């Protein structure tokens with residue numbers, strides 16, 4: 170802000186107002202199996218085999234946390250992390266705090282589906298200027314929590330964003346669309362889902378890791394019932410029956426095979 | 435089901451292949467468990483031909499605004515309520531996926547995205563959907579009386595039906611909190627998520643200057659182009675081409691991978707492809723285990739031969 174045309178008292182008042190108007194960002198995070206995990210199922214294919222699985226912060230959510238922090242830092246604001254999950258997720262929640270988030274909320278329930286997760290988050294998501302999710306979780310892949318939250322809160326939602334900027338109460342986004350990209354703008358409050366390219370994920374430093382240990386992590390009980398859907402069973406893609414090798418000298422044969430044997434071109 | 439509503443997404447005044455698939459899908463359900471199929475057209479695109487894909491009727495809403503998730507969701511939910519729809523089908527495109535959750539929330543419906551099967555209705559309403567980024571599938575039961583399904587492109591064959599669909603219009607006003615300022619569409623290119631054939635390049639191609647070969651083969655086969663993660667990370671190709679666990683999951687009829695090793699995160703995004711061809715100079719490359727056809731050879735020798743044959 171430049172100059173002070175309204176005198177010292179008015180200046181203090183403006184400062185006070187600006188304090189009140191600090192940008193509040195809420196980032197929803199999911200905790201997912203590490204990308205190298207070999208997926209398997211147990212109990213007659215009704216349950217995911219968690220034996221030996223390493224859990225990580227969902228890669229898109231890592232971008233959401235990072236950009237949320239950058240925006241809050243640039244505009245004098247704060248970032249709250251929210252996660253629906255059981256106690257074993259706390260290490261990942263602490264990671265988000267060590268990246269720089271101010272506080273976290275864990276809603277103590279098994280995240281059965283996107284609709285239950287969104288219904289729970291909607292209960293605490295009032296009052297934020299920007300709510301961020303990832304484009305999708307890499308385990309459940311519904312890509313739905315952001316849109317559901319937008320509808321439940323009655324605010325706009327902007328999917329798969331590759332840029333978020335903020336000025337004077339308005340957010341500007343670039344987002345992927347079918348066959349291209351578009352730029353849209355929207356006044357706060359708004360929900361957006363992070364896509365690759367949004368930013369470089371922030372790596373926690375030692376100070377952040379130390380600070381995260383004592384940051385507030387609030388535990389809440391679920392308030393809604395998970396009655397939208399239930400996963401009955403799982404299956405793996407059918408394994409390939411064996412590769413048929415083609416002589417590189419006769420590579421042109423491939424086209425003939427694809428046309429007449431595989432019939433895919 | 436009584437009333438099945440399909441969001442008939444259109445682009446440049448034509449209905450996309452994925453829309454035709456969604457309508458065929460809905461009609462298949464109507465044929466097996468009963469019900470009528472209504473295709474909802476938002477905007478000026480003429481829906482006269484949608485009967486050919488299985489729509490019993492076409493409702494047009496003359497909304498002139500740009501696509502925004504909130505306005506389109508309002509319109510779709512209003513039409514669904516007025517028709518007492520108990521099933522909404524959209525395609526799992528960027529647009530479809532940005533309206534499906536919002537509409538599901540306003541209709542208090544159960545939602546499933548990434549759906550790749552017809553519903554099994556012998557015990558509830560169960561659909562198969564992709565989970566773990568292409569590494570597995572889940573059979574999910576949807577419990578609410580109203581359901582919203584977003585179906586993966588290339589999962590259903592388009593069937594043709596005869597008979598004119600009954601046409602009507604509805605006027606619904608919708609407002610959006612989102613202002614669309616600029617749209618950049620890549621013209622003349624086939625959208626990766628909907629392509630039937632995809633040619634993909636990895637780090638084995640050495641640099642962006644060698645992508646001419648990939649594009650030439652793609653042109654000859656009417657294919658879309660894709661790439662591995664490091665290729666988009668290094669800026670050789672746009673990130674929108676990055677397939678895999680942290681990129682796009684695709685399901686084409688044919689996927690040709692050139693100079694890609696076949697890491698587990700890459701395979702996750704492409705292993706649902708019907709036929710996979712791996713071209714790699716290393717006979718030990720993991721991709722050969724996931725492929726139907728393989729060529730061990732240098733891409734720079736092998737591709738020109740394949741391109742020549744494809745052009746024939």
Ligand SMILES: Cc1cc2nc3c(=O)[nH]c(=O)nc-3n(C[C@H](O)[C@H](O)[C@H](O)COP(=O)(O)OP(=O)(O)OC[C@H]3O[C@@H](n4cnc5c(N)ncnc54)[C@H](O)[C@@H]3O)c2cc1C
Pocket residue numbers: 204228635636637638639661662663664665676677678679680681692693694695696697698699700703713714715716719731732733734
């Ligand atoms: C969290 C995380 C998420 C990830 N997500 C994804 C993802 O979504 N998608 C993805 O693709 N990767 C992803 N990866 C990266 C993945 O692990 C691999 O590193 C990546 O797929 C390798 O890309 P590449 O096969 O192009 O390169 P490389 O592994 O370097 O392989 C290049 C291949 O080209 C071959 N080659 C070299 N020269 C020639 C030639 N002249 N002719 C023919 N063949 C040649 C080589 O033999 C080799 O097999 C992820 C990794 C992590 C950690």
Ligand SMILES: Nc1ncnc2c1ncn2[C@@H]1O[C@H](COP(=O)(O)O)[C@@H](O)[C@H]1O
Pocket residue numbers: 197198199200227229230251252253254280283286301302303304305306307309310311312313314315
């Ligand atoms: N259990 C959860 N707790 C909090 N946020 C979640 C949870 N699951 C998913 N999300 C958020 O919703 C996004 C989309 O997830 P999904 O709809 O499951 O693909 C994720 O990237 C997260 O930002």
